[in-house]
Amino acid sequence: MKVKINGKLVLVKGKTVKDALNSAKINSETVLVKRKGQLIPQDEPLKDNDALELIAVISGG
Amino acid sequence: MNSQKCNCGKPAVYLRLNEGRHYCGLCLTRQIERNFTKTIAKENMVKKGDSIAVGVSGGKDSMVLLHLMNKLRKKVPIKIFAITIDEGIKGYRNKSLAVVADLTKEMEIEHHVFSFKDEIGASLDELKESKFCTKCGVFRRYMLNKKSRELGATKLAVGHNLDDEAQSVLMNVMRGDVGRIKRKNGSNKFVPRIKPLKNIPEKELVAYAIINNIPYFEGECPYSFDNMRRDVQTIINEMEAKHPGTKNQIVKFGQKVRFVKEPQNIKDCSKCGEPSSQEVCKACQLREEVKKS
Numbered sequence: 001m002k003v004k005i006n007g008k009l010v011l012v013k014g015k016t017v018k019d020a021l022n023s024a025k026i027n028s029e030t031v032l033v034k035r036k037g038q039l040i041p042q043d044e045p046l047k048d049n050d051a052l053e054l055i056a057v058i059s060g061g
Numbered sequence: 062m063n064s065q066k067c068n069c070g071k072p073a074v075y076l077r078l079n080e081g082r083h084y085c086g087l088c089l090t091r092q093i094e095r096n097f098t099k100t101i102a103k104e105n106m107v108k109k110g111d112s113i114a115v116g117v118s119g120g121k122d123s124m125v126l127l128h129l130m131n132k133l134r135k136k137v138p139i140k141i142f143a144i145t146i147d148e149g150i151k152g153y154r155n156k157s158l159a160v161v162a163d164l165t166k167e168m169e170i171e172h173h174v175f176s177f178k179d180e181i182g183a184s185l186d187e188l189k190e191s192k193f194c195t196k197c198g199v200f201r202r203y204m205l206n207k208k209s210r211e212l213g214a215t216k217l218a219v220g221h222n223l224d225d226e227a228q229s230v231l232m233n234v235m236r237g238d239v240g241r242i243k244r245k246n247g248s249n250k251f252v253p254r255i256k257p258l259k260n261i262p263e264k265e266l267v268a269y270a271i272i273n274n275i276p277y278f279e280g281e282c283p284y285s286f287d288n289m290r291r292d293v294q295t296i297i298n299e300m301e302a303k304h305p306g307t308k309n310q311i312v313k314f315g316q317k318v319r320f321v322k323e324p325q326n327i328k329d330c331s332k333c334g335e336p337s338s339q340e341v342c343k344a345c346q347l348r349e350e351v352k353k354s
Contacts, residue, residue, distance in 0.1 A: 015303065027298050027299060027302050028302055028328035029264065029298040029299075029301050029302045032075075032264065032267055032268055032271070032296055038063065038072075038074065039075065039086070039268060039271060039272070040063050040065075040073075041063070041065050041073050041075055041076035042076050042078075042082055043065060043076050044063055044064065044065050044073075045064055052134050055267060055271065056279065056293065057263055057264045058263070058281070061206065
């Protein structure tokens, strides 16, 4: 399955948000994920060509 | 439409892994607000008539804290005001200060800003040396306490979350510093510090801010690249992703250690009179270094 993460195409091994993050080597603890402007949980199933937007959890000093 | 559902039947926006439970925006909001009030009640953090200085940097933790304290003051007769320390980091602190100014104005809350430049004679940008994070942390804590006391605060509320607490415990373990985990206050110049968000994970605070449209500054401090806390944060987040509940367990460990042996006392610094765990406080030691440089 292919999804876009922040506009970048990622080949996903698996079906969920967490699988997509793992495929992109992103720790799921460090981001929240939106799809179509809505927050989605990390076990949410994805569809081919879904576009995900990441929100960084870590900010500040 | 999200396919995972909250217990209430609405689409889920968040999965709390250590509980294996999904939350919709409204249930997560209620849960976080309950956590906030429960933490305050359990430790008697707030009393009627308190004048509470809220340390606000403009990041998500302190902006959520200000939002929740503002809600609290509508239920409990307390006064709150915001206090920001401007370290003088161009392109970072000036931007976050603007976010704080907007929200405090909207909430009709007093906002006091104090700068490193005025207090120690130099901004962080002007300190052309290493140990930025140590100096910044020491001077920030020093000034937050001193200025809160001068403004008549009975409490100082800070936005430390569960992740911060877990990081502090692990950093003290890595430094072999049991005393820091166990110290208690013995100075009357120390404004009691309260941490109403200390049981809420950082990730849930970001979710709360997004769900409730709380503005915050997303920037990252340009000096935070070389800091031990950042390394510890990475380690803990890797463990939490593999073993949900790790952060809670680290914090529990810290709480247990606190009651094992005699704690280290905080007294008044022999130079400036501010609270310190040493004869001469770290701020005075660093101030000398700054003067020499």
